[in-house]
Amino acid sequence: MAFSFFGGIHPADHKQLSCDVPIRRFPEPDVLVVPLSQHIGAPCKPLVKKGDQVAKGQKIGDNTGLCVPVHSPVSGKVKAVEMRAHTSGTTMMSVVIENDRQDTPDPQIRKRSPEEVAALTPEDLIGLIREAGIVGMGGATFPTHVKLSSGLGKVDTIIINAGECEPYITADDRLCREFPEAVIAGVKIVMKILGLSTACIALEDNKPQAARALRAFLAPEDGITVRTLPSRYPQGAEKQLIYAVTGRQVPSGGLPAAVGCAVFNAATCKAIHDAVWEGVPLIERIVTVSGNIVMAPKNLIVPIGTSFNDLLEAVGHSENPYKVISGGPMMGVTQYDLSVPTTKGTNAVTILGHKHQYLVEHPQCIRCGRCIDACPMKLMPVLMYKSLQSGDVENMKSVHMMDCIECGCCAYTCPACLPLVLGFRSGKQRIRDHAAAAASKKL
Ligand code: SF4
Ligand code: SF4
Structure with a gap:
């Protein structure tokens, strides 16, 4: 039985534009820009310098603590290690690599036999996943090895998120249709690490071909089930997905492990x-x-470090874009500099035209309450917006601003076109900055 989460919306999903387009390999660009931070946590320190020759898959940055390494997506020469534009809207230290088109692989890259894979312990596997620089690829970019090691002994339910509820995005749908065996093999590794004999792959019911492709590679003894859930945005959000599959509610400020769950994106698997x-x-x-x-x-299939400009050129557009978004139109981040590179968390680039936007110059709340009905976190967006206008951090905290998952349901339904999500993003940052300032004062 699927549990139904509160709120949510049914936006036009526009997935028909790309869901039947098979995955193709994007040609490697001449120059790639690899940011040294593509994950939540400490940025990597560069392991290479200008003029160095690098191999494809060679580690080019790493650090201690909450960090995963980054690797060169091509073989070539390091042109620079410098600050470059990043999809977060800031600049970030990046390794700029000139592709030598030799495709020379890092000598450490080699296939493992079934016997070798079977002999790997959970600790070995967690180590390999860290060294491979794997993060949550649904956009969260949390280091996967940390999620796995912190879930040891605490998790009784593994959920694989192939929900992909954002409009326009079909990357995971195609992945499950075209690489079901590899996704399932990844799920089995996660099960081995967490010591569990079952897992559930959850998709929305608008992806029947993906569900069929996955089921075709599953046997009852695998312990892996494929669940289709009603299509409703944001079905793929972590807390909503956990509730839909298990009926468990992750507490405010808590992690999925608090209710015995661990969620991994299909692309991560x-x-x-x-x-x-x-x-x-x-x-x-x-x-x-x-x-x-x-x-x-x-x-x-895009090498990490490929610029958005290159991707826009590959698809073409009928008019000047009004907005280019890293991710989907609901939760993605609008880009102001199209030289930004594709990162580990870039599941989509969404290009929108001007004529489809609604612009209101001085938006005013009309107190209709639609945002409250739509919020899947049962928050009061209208009060949150008022707290933003007050500028008072305590006020923002009192309306549970930090519980906002930035899904955009409130903004989508708001007839006054208030910039709700944008405001909540900046409000959350102000709360974080305030807490950091208070902590540094105590030191
Ligand atoms: S963006 Fe935040 S406040 Fe708005 S609906 Fe989503 S969770 Fe609720
Ligand atoms: S939906 Fe918009 S106009 Fe209606 S109460 Fe919420 S913020 Fe105000």
Whole structure:
């Protein structure tokens, strides 16, 4: 039985534009920009310098603490290690690599036999996943090895998130249709690490081909079930997915492990397979490039470090883009500099035209309450917006601003077109900054 989460919306999903377009490999660009931070946690320190020759898959950055390494997606020469534009809207230290088109692999990359994989202990596997630089590829970018090691002994339910509820995005849908065996092999590795004999792959019911493809590779003894859930945004959000599958509610400020659950994205499972079986680190990913002015929407295997400009050129657009978004239109981040590179968390580039936007110059709340009905976190967006206007951090905390998952349901339903999510993002940052300032005063 699927539990139904509160609120949510049914936006036009526009997935028909790309869901039947098979995955193609994007040609490696001449120059790639690899940010040294593509994960939640401490940025990597560079392990290479200008003029160094690097191999494909070679580690080029790493650090201690909450960190995963980054690797070169091509073989070539390091042109620079410098600050470059990043999808977060800031600049970030990055390794700029000139592709030598020799495709020279790092000598450490090698396939493992079934016997070798079977002999790996959970600790070995967690180590391999860290060294491969794997993070949550649904956009969260939390280091996967940390999620796995912190879940040891605490988790009784593994959920694989193939929900992909954001409009336009079809990368995971195509992944499950075209690489079901690799996704399932990754799920089995997660099960081995966490010592569990069952797992559930959850999809929305608008992806029947993906569900069929996965089921075709599953046997009852695998202990893996495929569950289809009603299509409703944000079905793929972690807390809503856990509730839909198990009926358990992650407490405010808590992690899924607090209710015995661990959630992994389907693309993350494929990356785990690639690291363990093929010995290949995370140097490329599937990206949906779509949007309402895109001439030829595509699902592409893109080397990390490829610029958005290159991707826009590959699909073409019928008019000047009004917005280019890293991710989908609901939770993605609008980009102001299209030289930004694709990162481990880029599941989509969404290109939207001007004519489809609604602009209101001085929006005013009309107190209709629609945002409250839509909020899947049962928050009061209208009061949260008022607290933002007050500028008082305590006030923002009192309306549970930090529980906002930035899903955009409130903004989608708001007839006054208030910039709710944008405001909540900045409000959450103010709360974090305030807490950091208070902590440093105590030291
Ligand atoms: S963006 Fe935040 S406040 Fe708005 S609906 Fe989503 S969780 Fe609720
Ligand atoms: S939906 Fe918009 S106009 Fe209606 S109460 Fe919420 S913020 Fe105000």
